[in-house]
Amino acid sequence: MSENIKYSVVVSGFKGAMGQYTVQMVRNNPDLELVGVYSPHLSSTDPTTFGLEKNIIVANEATQLPKADIWIDFSVPSSVFENVKFAIKHGYHPVVGTTGLQDSQVDKLHVLAKEQSLGGLIAPNFGLSAVLLMQFAQQAARYFPDAEIIEMHHQGKKDAPSGTAINTAKKISKARSQKATESMENSNAKFARGLIVDGVPVHAVRLPGYVAHEQVLFGGEGEALTIRQDSFDRKSFMSGVALACKKVTQLSELVVGLENILD
Ligand SMILES: NC(=O)c1ccc[n+]([C@@H]2O[C@H](COP(=O)([O-])OP(=O)(O)OC[C@H]3O[C@@H](n4cnc5c(N)ncnc54)[C@H](O)[C@@H]3O)[C@@H](O)[C@H]2O)c1
Numbered sequence: 001m002s003e004n005i006k007y008s009v010v011v012s013g014f015k016g017a018m019g020q021y022t023v024q025m026v027r028n029n030p031d032l033e034l035v036g037v038y039s040p041h042l043s044s045t046d047p048t049t050f051g052l053e054k055n056i057i058v059a060n061e062a063t064q065l066p067k068a069d070i071w072i073d074f075s076v077p078s079s080v081f082e083n084v085k086f087a088i089k090h091g092y093h094p095v096v097g098t099t100g101l102q103d104s105q106v107d108k109l110h111v112l113a114k115e116q117s118l119g120g121l122i123a124p125n126f127g128l129s130a131v132l133l134m135q136f137a138q139q140a141a142r143y144f145p146d147a148e149i150i151e152m153h154h155q156g157k158k159d160a161p162s163g164t165a166i167n168t169a170k171k172i173s174k175a176r177s178q179k180a181t182e183s184m185e186n187s188n189a190k191f192a193r194g195l196i197v198d199g200v201p202v203h204a205v206r207l208p209g210y211v212a213h214e215q216v217l218f219g220g221e222g223e224a225l226t227i228r229q230d231s232f233d234r235k236s237f238m239s240g241v242a243l244a245c246k247k248v249t250q251l252s253e254l255v256v257g258l259e260n261i262l263d
Pocket residue numbers: 012013014015016017018019038039040074075076077079083096097098099100123124125126127159163237
């Protein structure tokens with residue numbers, strides 16, 4: 001980061017599993033300064049209730065947040081669009097980890113950010129292992145058009161399939177040079193065969209003990225290839241979030257995917 005520049009940050013969804021890690025990451029990062037946190041339905045807005053310094057604004061309405069350079073969002077799929085729209089309109093550079101944005105919503109946010117020449121990043125996964133898995137899967141799909149995805153997450157996950165799995169399926173679909181062998185539309189066992197995302201079956205598992213994991217299975221004639229990544233700890237996402245904070249103020253548009261800002 002350039003010398004002596006400290007970026008101010010607000011964290012939306014600060015009480016959630018990812019929000020809590022993010023708050024710690026920002027507080028421990030000498031290049032970042034936490035100035036506000038946001039979550040609706042709070043019983044108290046006293047920062048000390050949440051173990052935060054007195055000068056940090058705790059807001060249960062976005063309009064109460066202080067101005068800042070960066071808005072990090074780890075909220076819920078049903079709120080992320082409105083949150084990011086608010087962030088862009090108010091000049092915060094968005095760093096968005098929350099999943100569940102529809103393509104049409106991403107398009108709208110892209111236009112909004114462009115109108116304001118404001119850089120931002122939406123990343124369905126901030127983990128390096130997942131980013132690499134998606135890239136390897138894209139490469140493999142050129143030669144193995146037949147692929148299926150199994151994503152496995154903790155039981156508290158609100159959305160299914162995961163944002164990463166949807167993104168992986170899209171990338172496989174784009175990279176395929178041939179159509180997959182089976183026509184999934186004609187399958188008579190739709191539930192057991194998973195949700196078809198861009199022609200790729202996606203199976204979602206929710207179990208205790210799991211954090212975030214994905215496996216892509218490719219099958220060819222007499223051979224198979226399996227690519228797997230495991231996020232065993234939410235700490236694994238934090239270097240990606242920190243990198244996004246470092247880069248996002250230098251972007252002049254909304255970028256999707258951590259791979260686009262990796263050095
Ligand atoms: N991109 C990544 O690398 C990555 C990694 C992990 C999780 N995620 C995604 O991040 C999101 C959050 O995950 P989590 O495990 O922390 O979930 P969580 O349910 O533990 O936390 C979400 C928090 O958001 C709060 N919230 C509800 N409505 C809100 C609103 N309108 N504005 C702000 N906050 C609101 C909730 O009260 C809760 O505290 C999910 O979409 C998940 O898929 C992404």
